Amino acid sequence: MKPAPAQSPPRHPQLLLFTIFLLTAIEYLQSGMIAFGSGPIMGEIGAAPEEFSLISATYACVAIAAIAKQRWFAERLGVRRFVMLSLALFMIGAAVCGSSTTYLQFLAGRVCMAMGGGSLMTSARLLVNLIPPSPARFTGIKYFASALAVSSASAPWLASTAISHDGWRWIFIALIGIATVAVLLAAICLPADTSARELHSESHPVLLMVLIAGSFCVLYALQRSWYDFYGDATMLAGAGLVGVLALGYFARAMYRHDRVLLNIGALHNARYWSGVALFTFCYILMAATNYTLPALLQRGLGFPWEVIGQVQAVGLAATVVSWIFLSVLLPRKPAAKKYYLVGFLALSVFGWKIAHLSPAADLWTDFVPALACYGVFVMLVLATTAMHTFREVSHHETVFSHAQQIKNMLAQFGGSVGISLATISMQTRSAMHGAALSGHFAAGDPVYEQSLHQLTAAYAQSGALNPGALAGAGLAQMLGQQTTLLASLDYFWIVAGVGVTGALVMVAQRVLK
Numbered sequence: 001m002k003p004a005p006a007q008s009p010p011r012h013p014q015l016l017l018f019t020i021f022l023l024t025a026i027e028y029l030q031s032g033m034i035a036f037g038s039g040p041i042m043g044e045i046g047a048a049p050e051e052f053s054l055i056s057a058t059y060a061c062v063a064i065a066a067i068a069k070q071r072w073f074a075e076r077l078g079v080r081r082f083v084m085l086s087l088a089l090f091m092i093g094a095a096v097c098g099s100s101t102t103y104l105q106f107l108a109g110r111v112c113m114a115m116g117g118g119s120l121m122t123s124a125r126l127l128v129n130l131i132p133p134s135p136a137r138f139t140g141i142k143y144f145a146s147a148l149a150v151s152s153a154s155a156p157w158l159a160s161t162a163i164s165h166d167g168w169r170w171i172f173i174a175l176i177g178i179a180t181v182a183v184l185l186a187a188i189c190l191p192a193d194t195s196a197r198e199l200h201s202e203s204h205p206v207l208l209m210v211l212i213a214g215s216f217c218v219l220y221a222l223q224r225s226w227y228d229f230y231g232d233a234t235m236l237a238g239a240g241l242v243g244v245l246a247l248g249y250f251a252r253a254m255y256r257h258d259r260v261l262l263n264i265g266a267l268h269n270a271r272y273w274s275g276v277a278l279f280t281f282c283y284i285l286m287a288a289t290n291y292t293l294p295a296l297l298q299r300g301l302g303f304p305w306e307v308i309g310q311v312q313a314v315g316l317a318a319t320v321v322s323w324i325f326l327s328v329l330l331p332r333k334p335a336a337k338k339y340y341l342v343g344f345l346a347l348s349v350f351g352w353k354i355a356h357l358s359p360a361a362d363l364w365t366d367f368v369p370a371l372a373c374y375g376v377f378v379m380l381v382l383a384t385t386a387m388h389t390f391r392e393v394s395h396h397e398t399v400f401s402h403a404q405q406i407k408n409m410l411a412q413f414g415g416s417v418g419i420s421l422a423t424i425s426m427q428t429r430s431a432m433h434g435a436a437l438s439g440h441f442a443a444g445d446p447v448y449e450q451s452l453h454q455l456t457a458a459y460a461q462s463g464a465l466n467p468g469a470l471a472g473a474g475l476a477q478m479l480g481q482q483t484t485l486l487a488s489l490d491y492f493w494i495v496a497g498v499g500v501t502g503a504l505v506m507v508a509q510r511v512l513k
Contacts, residue, residue: 011191015185023120024148025178026090026175028147035290036156036294039298047103049426050223063117065212066114078192082123085116087120089117090120097113125404145323153316161306276410279385279407279414283418286378287418289422296357296485302359307363311371314364315369318376322376340381346377347374347502348497350377351493357489426487
């Protein structure tokens, strides 16, 4: 493989750092805010939970294709034009989403956002390499990781502020505003030169369609299996098999040549693939948790959106604190196991504490410390994995680029799987708990009759019309709240178990060390 030509030195180094920060922040803000606001968004556009997870799957498939083509476009357009075009598509998609009134409109907007925004985080990480190897490059990595920490912590607060004041559409207006600033910075500081033609990656439209179709078939089969498995098991199994075969064919085609879209053959080492597997697992868990937490706090415990966003932001500030700690300690003590052990034990504490929440819980004293443990997990595990995963694939700029692309493609896949698993978990566990509780919400049950009588009397004293019907509706609402609460707590028991298991696995493993 020929060495890539040296990049032009960056213009305006400080603006380049801000650009790296914003491009990374956009990815985490959009995923965090949309996951947080999924309930109000679904209600406004008339989408069921399974339809919303299908939107997530579609977004992931398009984003995977965009990431796969990231270097291909950057080589031909130049970094500056490619980043600006990506941001423009992202803003158009955000505008469509923000003005949507139907499920299909929102889906179209998310597809456009994925076409532009799917590759932004990959571009941000590769922009760090515009800085010559020196301590200044580590500063670029600090800006990249700081964006992850800050945007993860601020996404719930921004989304809750939008929802509680002017509506969920301001989520997308905020994203457009941030992307506009990023466009201006990119126009000023990013290089416009293109790669030499003989160094261009090769691509084929059929292979790209195979990648998109394979990703969608696998995600669709996973998503629908819990809803339609017994009624359509053959179709779902066939779709999943076709998807796996398509992805296998794509990977085989990428493995056979040097100048293909993604040179998988150059990434043949256990450290890289172990790290990518851990990244994918973390993104599945993070997406599922980001979806379940608002459901627990708003629909299960009845807290208002604004308060939920504030406490999540305060709790997740531990992500920022953890990164400050790591940025000092990691260069001097890079051995991974101690960070993994602390990170997964923090995850188990988080899951255990949340699983013990009750309607009498106090958000600031019970929930915030638990969420701080989750922030510790996110930063310790992700940052440590990032440091060790790419150690043996950073010798060549093109190989490093392909390594980042594949990792972020699998991250998109994992995020979609996480949302699908969360919606499936909430629906199946809610149905189970609803069936168990509904026996006590029926005429003839002494507790139900007493509660109905008390509520009817209270409504009658307030002068309400038809107090009996209002009392019945109030008890039905209480039933829904109880089933959501119990289903959410079940999920966090699983998280606690995953934390303990992860700690044991990471102590025993010998690859990422």
